[in-house]
Amino acid sequence: MKFALELSDGFGPSSGEKNIAELIKKELSSISIDLKRDELGSLIVFKEGKNIKNHGIILSAHMDEVGFIISKINDDGTLSFRKLGGIDNRLLPAKRVIIGENRIKGTIMSPPIHLSKKSEMAIDTEQLTIFIGAKDKKQALEKVEIGDLATFDQIAFEKQDTLWGKAFDDRIGCYILTQILKMDWDINITGIFSVQEEVGVRGIQSALEYASGEFGFAIEGTTAYDIERDFPEESPSTFIGKGPAITVVDRMSIGTNSLKKIVEGVAKGNNIPYQFKKTVSGGTETFYLLNQKNIPAICISVPVRYIHAPLGFCKKEDIINTIKLVKGTAKLLEFQMKKLYGGK
Amino acid sequence: MDYLKSLLEKASISGYEEDLKTFIVEKFKSSGLQLHISPMGNILAVKQGTSPYTILFDAHYDQIGFVVQKISPNGIVHLKSVGGHDPRVILGTKLIILGKEEVTGVIATIPPHLSSPDERKKVPKIAQMFLDTGLNYEQLTELVNIGDPVIFDRKIEIIDDYIIGPGIDNRGGVYTLLKLAKWLKVYDNTATIALRVTIQEEVGIRGAQMLPALPFDLAVVVDATFAKQPLANDNYTFDIDKGPTIMYGPNYSREYSRRVEEKAKLKKVKFQREVEESVRGTNAYGYRTMSGGKALIGISYPIYNMHTPSEIVKYETLKETIELFKIIVMEFNQGSVQ
Structure with missing residues (x-):
């Protein structure tokens, strides 16, 4: 799973996903596929079926991560910024960031507690600035420019049965897609590595113009905050270590019930642990698979503790089981399509 | 700066200072100073002089x-x-x-x-x-x-002349004392120079007040202070690149501080003036109250983001702090002002 860590370390705030696309292209360079990057930057990978050339499935995962965009360069050499995607303001002070194509190291400034009133209140992003070692605007302009993008600065690592990193939402989905694409398929597999999901599920919309298939799957790294209580019987969303999470309904869409049943059947038949995501919050690309392509679609996710944060982790077994479940479901659909469309 | 980086990577939270203690003791040993280590972990390194006059430098080495x-x-x-x-x-x-x-x-x-x-x-x-x-x-x-x-997390970053990481308060000060020790090796002192690196300041100035310290005539306390930055009250902050601050207020001996300033001006060492009226705060209070009213000079280096995992200091300021120490040693080598 080294590649999952490499993907998390990649630089890909919404609208600046080029580095991630390059990592994915490199990972897939040994297999026979057609690649396309659309105008927005999404990477569409088409792997033709060995047997059936006109039918297949679409899998999507988004390449972008939550991050920042530099909005102003101040006279004191610090940078003002805005958030790209949903980040809790309370996570920002004193965190390290990486900015722009030159990967400039920055630190979000945080006033000392000794001189702060109301230290129990979160500081508004508007008031925070990033220090990059520049003492004035001129020096700052030698390193960065307005519009530069930034991410949290956090190296991924492996620890016992867990993987840790800054961007498993949704690099873990990207990782799973690459693994699925590397397998042998008799039907067409279209992998969409989309952009700008975190700023309103934008990339998938244009990317779907270049994809076709009969079933759609959005693969995500999703919210697990299964720690609130001393005993883990309660989770507001998903549990880590309990298998892939199937989203029945999210903020934007309802997973296709017939497909949900198929996925569930595959999990049961293969002894793959699975769970249903409990929250309805958050939108996924499922909506566009359903509405734009009019195909049955559902979202399957790896539970990640602490997404949209500087550092999160997930269980390796959940990744493995998600791959198993997606593969098993796709194989079942492959079998059906072969029966229907008369392959060997 | 690699030296400072490896120092900052040591752990030394108040009451658990062993990791950094070992590092400091080794460095002092290589400077050939006489070492006294208290059971609790206060470290005293002495270069004996020929006169009874003693200058004691202090830096706390614990971190939050x-x-x-x-x-x-x-x-x-x-x-x-x-x-x-x-x-x-x-x-x-x-x-x-x-x-x-x-x-x-x-x-x-x-x-x-x-x-x-x-x-x-x-x-x-x-x-x-x-x-x-x-x-x-x-x-x-x-x-x-x-x-x-x-x-x-030990995430120490060097960007140009800035060092970023946790616990610069006050391990930046420890660094300046270790560098001073190196210089003392070749300096022909008359006064006795004692370098005391103390524990548990962050939990209430405990280490500095632990006896016995060497009896001293002049104490010099180094610690971090606040650098000017957004959202921090301007009345208490100092430019990050205008040198260390020399402290004024009830804890500090005005005449001594003035003499240091005069010499610093002559030698073109940058400094700023800082006022501290509080009884809380730094080891200066500890020394001032326990010494029977001996002289005290305070030197501070401004840092950004104090008490966060991303404290920031300018390396140049630490070098200037060491220059001020040298000035103090040379100025009071022959005894006091009076």
């Missing part, structure tokens, strides 16, 4: 951190603060438990999908935060016990 307070059945670690933390910088922060092995973890953060806007306005108390190592109770209790120290 946490200790493990409780391990929940679900593997979540609850922490107690050691020193004055800012809860606003703790959520989402990577920490390391110094157990049987080092165990990394992160302070849990509720994803914005699951929290309300009102909830996101208010920062929880540290006692209400959760340290998550990804290990379950059984795995964790093999490695970690109640009372184990917890430090910020």
